[in-house]
Amino acid sequence: MADSTATTEQTEPTAQPPKQGRLAKLYLGTGGFAIVDRRKTWYMITAVIMLICVGSIVFRGFTPGIEFVGGTQIQVPAQGAQGPIAADEVERVYADTFGQTPSSTQTIGSGGSKAVQIRTEALNAGELDQIKRALFDELKPLGADGEPTVNAISDSGVSGTWGDEITKQALIALAVFLVLVTIFLAVYFERWMAVAALVALTFDLTVTAGLYSLIGFEVTPATVIGLLTILGYSLYDTVVVFDKVRENTKGLLDLSRQTYPESANLALNQTLMRSINTSLTSLLPVLGLLLIGAGLLGAGTLKDLALVQAIGIVAGTMSSIFLATPALVDLKMREPAYQEQARRVESRRTLGKRTVSQTARASAGLSDTESDADDEEHEAELRKEKAVVAASAVPGRNLKKSDQRRLAGKPSGKEPGRPSGKPAGKPTGKRAR
Template sequence: MSSVFSRLYVGNGAFGIVGKRVRWYIVSAIILLVCIGSMVFNGFNLGIDFKGGTKVSMPSVSASGQNITTNTVEDVFAKALPGKKPNAVQAVGSGASATIQIKSPALTILEVATLKTTLAQDLQPQGGQTAISDSAVSASWGGEISVKALWALFWFFVAVTLFLTFYFEWRMAVGALVAVFHDIIITAGVYSLIGFEVTPATVIGLLTILGFSLYDTVVVFDKVKENTRGLLGLTRRTYAEAANLALNQTLMRSINTSLIALLPVIGLLVVGVGVLGVGTLQDLALVQLVGIFIGALSSIFIATPVLVDLKMRDPKYIAQARRVAARRAKAAGPQIAEGIESVDDDALSADLRKEEAYAAAASVPHRTAKAGDARRRPTGKRQR
């Protein structure tokens, strides 16, 4: 176990992540198929904001000072309206402001009156029947939130594509977008599989995790860019090996970033739900918890491997990989495989010098000489 942590900390390329990319593709494809199948056949557990319905609120403490439980409220609901079931019964808030919210399919005026009367008689909440309120929820509000979220998602993808294309290159933009789509589908699939309620807070939370996933991917890509600078003129390692080294060098940072990001989300889930009983915080924390975990995995096992596959379709990088193989074949023995170019020791030494020069140039900031800094030719005259 200590050797594993040591390799993680050193980041010397000991984990062959890119070399096993076909394995990661297969695992991801299976998970994606399961998630898509669940979304198609099971659908989502849409909240009242998307389906519409009736919401009834009442104090969570009775007139005698006893706490009213959600299970008791569900039993009274079934007694008042036989054949109907609430979509959700939640305890919201704490202390004197604590309430119980009942969300159900749309009820008629008579059904709402019957429910409020039965709740007041059987549970006797503080304030009596007048403390029990009801409201009708329209499904159009949730739909409007979804449309705005989709537009935000569209412009997010446009901005990401432009930024990554100009700052890095189009292949990195494709790799990052594949990872982001991977995160969206799996996160939505988990909600469909487990049956978590989808609310507007869930949609908003889904948008927030995209930024985290993209940040982690950009960190890795920046290291890949640094490791592959001038690579075509070198024969020390291939593009895939340089990208794998970049992944190992940033792996510990990715793990630490994910763990640190998960801590406040777990705190939000525990405090917001367990202590305050706020359902909106639960919806927001759940989607972030799932999304951050999936986003960390995709930035490591999906984004960079996709980038390597796209790069290795370029004839220039294919030829460079052959030169690397030729140099290694010569170093391994006197016989060289047929069809592979030979590379002498002088060329290898030149490659090493080039790589050191590129590394030095990347670490030292460029300074533009000023006109006054130029060395003046001596004139022999004394300066006054």
């Protein structure tokens, strides 16, 4: 018997589970990041970025491609009689001929089809003949037969009306897209989610366009097409987060354990790893297009398409995490029902803290006057609240005014030590003899 008692006493305590680190919380989605609580910070950062982008668009403007303004495109083989021809050499010959640099210079193609392409303002027949002769005299480009010839240099004129038509069609597509998205979100989710998603889409469009204006990237039809594709990506990520928010907040108004901002923040944490993984897997092929297609193959269209998509994916991920859900929380918390639910949650937690505090003091054996007074005060408050709730739960029961004042902690209007119904200081109706 003694041995069994000793064995029981020597039993080791149960090991506590280890605390989760930041990376573990991120991977498991257990709510370790207070994103919604810091939404004012995200609003300030977003506002600064938007102001910079809008200011650049208004005062700096864009760098339109040749498709929008019109002009001439000249293509020179990258192999000459004296060796490879670099883009800098072609640009130097053009600047020496006309006294100004072309609008853009880039190397396109690979292998035997590799060439240097320059884009400039519209040139007439005499100017074209002049620049071709200068390029041939300086660089001696090789033709298809391997011999230097001026015919190896090709040219083409581009009209600005084609780019204008592309822009017009893109704007129509954007308007239709936004209308359909608003209807879909309002039907599938609710109106405030539709508004928050449109706010995120506006941020994505403004930031992408603002970066093109700030850095001076050339805007081409491929850029406009790529801008439309990133809207679908941004919307997809936002819908994933909102779907989880809707799942976490279902029936929330009937509960008093968690507020709407807390439920939305938990949904963000639960989908945060998915958003990051989706962004990375979407960004990798786009970077492949940007580095391989533009860097190695020299395809200008691929470069323009991949560049706008890379910027849009990063902006879309930021907006779906730091802007869409915080904006949704602020819009929802304007409704009186969710404000009342938040007050119930806070009241429940306050009562819970009082109960825990009382239990802790009782287990610690505190007997000082101040602790006892606090206990008595808390117990009196709990008794009053329970009495009021019990009285209101019984149909047809009306409390007297004196009982209501007593439950509310107010004096009943009677002075202690005097009989009820007999005011002090007045005669009883009989003369003293």
